[in-house]
Amino acid sequence: MEKFLSTVENVNNAVNGFVWGLPMLVLLVGTGILMTCLTKFFQISHFKHWVSNTIGGIFKDSHVTAHTKKNDTQISQFQSLCTALAATIGTGNIAGVAAAIASGGPGAIFWMWIVAFFGMMTNFSENVLGIYYRRRNERNEWCGGAMYYLRDGLGSKPGCKVAGSVLAVLFSIFCILASFGIGNMGQINSIAVNMNTAFGIPSIVTGILLMIIASLVIVGGLKRIASVTEKLVPFMAIIYMVGAIIVCIMHIDQLGAVFTSIIKSAFGLRAVGGGIVGSGVAMAVQWGMKRGVFSNEAGLGSSVIVHSSSNVREPVVQGMWGIFEVFADTIIVCSITAFAVLSSGLVDLETGVVTSSQVSTALVAEAFSTVFGKFGYAFIAIAILLFAFSTTLGWSQYGSKAFEYLFGRKNIKFYHIIFVVFIVFGATMDLTLAWDLSDTFNGMMAIPNLIGVLSLSGTVMQITHNYVQRVILHQNVKPMLSAIDDIQALHEKEL
Known part of the structure; x- marks a missing residue:
């Protein structure tokens, strides 16, 4: 068994080296650059427009209710954002930022x-395609996501x-597998370890409690997940x-x-021994x-799955929520974490060397402890x-939609049962290889x-x-709302 696990680990390391290697990262960023150019720098040229129609719009009653019908099975644009943010704002915003500073310097x-x-424009493009197909x-x-625009868009x-x-x-297979790992066991394991360290709570207790809570939310489907995340995400983000x-x-x-x-x-x-360190740039x-890609997931095709469940009719409108998602996750949350760590004296700002012996979340906890004392760790x-x-709640929706695409809606409960059971495993197992x-x-998604x-x-x-x-230039042209003729015709009537 040990030999088998060793082989799996070696193969995975080789594949991982490519998947998260420099060529792949260049492809991810290159796609963003291409989409930025093709849309004429939409995130800058229409900054005021996308801000007022996303986070600025939630304070307007008309924005919240304009496209919502009674007894509609869909979720609002803000709920879809919160569910997507629930999956993206996770340990990457804390541990990921600390790892980036420790390994790559400030x-x-x-x-x-x-x-x-x-x-921002990669996520924008994914959402536009998700709504359109x-x-x-x-x-x-x-039902939307990369699997649909691959099959019906690329396939056409x-x-x-x-x-x-x-x-x-x-894509669907990789999404399901990732939902059990990074979306479930990895996140739950981080919770269990931190709760045991800070409060002495046994991991098994944490696992069972989270399994019960998660089952009550996840089995209720997307609307219940969205209902929970639209309250939890703003609260947790603001408090943090x-x-x-x-x-x-x-x-x-x-x-x-x-x-x-x-x-x-x-x-x-930065000067080290009187010279310039070129390798430090790399x-x-x-x-x-x-860490940026890992944090906001732009390009992975994950968050578009839940964005596609929004009640919005305009693909570009949901695309703008995708812009805001990346902005909130990385530009705001990750930046504040970074400034908290770097300003706390735990990193030599001249050389970029971490002076603390702590790593990952512990480095951020130590930064908070410089102000809050022991309460910083808690x-x-x-x-x-x-x-x-x-994050676990958000990824349960990603995995369930990928599972539905492969096996149909009738079998979705099977996925839900396995997903919530794996929460206990995640809390109690050593998950180095699984992670x-x-x-x-x-x-690979x-x-x-x-x-x-x-x-x-x-x-x-x-x-x-x-x-x-x-919408912006007020010209009289036929709208592009859906690749499916029946949906296009229906949306045109509703506009």
């Missing part, structure tokens, strides 16, 4: 920002029918950011030095890109509990998804241009 944060900037299931729920191109169908199946901002304020005198360190380290301008770029343990558990495997499957986004980039450009003409 400069990794700059490259994380760059990845997020272009990742989605369809109804037998329960009148919207000459000679690509088989390729589109195969890639759709592969308030704590991190207090840490930053208490070290306000260091903020100028922190920003200078980030910029200098990003371009190898490490900063690689770790910043890797605060981070609770933050991990909320962040990681919400590594699921990390690989998570990255990106391959078919990016093929779909790149092959349909022209469609995204046309839909975006059509929206700008109609």
Whole structure:
């Protein structure tokens, strides 16, 4: 058995080296750059428009209710955002940022920002395609995601029918496997370890309690998950950011030095032994890109699954929520975590070397403890509990939709049962190999998804241009709302 596990580990390490290697990261960022250019820098040129129609719009009653019908089986645009954020805002925003700083120096944060900037338009494109190619299931729920625009979008191109169908199946398989690993056991294990360290709660107790709570939420389906996440996500994000901002304020005198360190380290301008370290730039770029992609998941094709369940009719409108998702996850949450760590004296801002012996979440906890004392460790343990558990809820929806695509709606309860049982395993097992495997499957989701986004980039450009003409420039042109004629006709009547 040990020999078998060793073989699996060696094979996985080789595959993982490619999946999360520099060529793949360049492809991920390159897709974002391409979509940014094709949409004429939409995230900048229409900044005011997408802000007012996303987070700015939730304060307007008309925005919340305009496309919502009584007894509708769908969820609101804000609920779809919160469910997606529940899956993306997780341990990556705490442990991932600390790992990026420890391995790539403060400069990794700059490259994380760059990845997020272009990742906004990758996520935008995924959401646009998700809405455009989605369809109804037998329960009148919207079903969309990379598997649908691969099968019906890429598959509609000459000679690509088989390729589109195969890639759709592969994406679904990788999504299901990743949902059990990174989306479930890895997150639950982080919770159990932190709760045991901070409060002495046995891992098995944590696992059983979380299994019970998760089963009550997950078995209720998407609407119950969305109902929970729309309350949990804003609460957990605000509480965490308030704590991190207090840490930053208490070290306000260091903020100028922190920003200078980030910029200098990003371009190898920090002095070490009187010279410039070129290899430091490569490490900063690689770790910043890797942790940035891992944090916001832009390009992996995961969050589009739940975004496609929104009651929105305009593909570009949900695309704008995708822009905000990346902005909130990386530009806001990850940046505040980074400034809290870097301003707390745990990193030498001249050399970029971590002076603390702590790693991962413990490094962030130590940063909080410089202000809150022992309560800082408890605060981070609770933050991990909320962040990681919400990630599990979000990924349960990703996995269930991928399972539904492969095996049909009737068998979805089978997936739900296995998913909640694995929560106990996640709390009590040593998951080093399981985490590594699921990390690989998570990255492998990106391959078919990016093929779909790149092959349909022209469609995204046309839909975006059509929206700008109609909504922003007020020109009288026929809307592009769905690739399916019946849905297109219905939406045109409802607009």
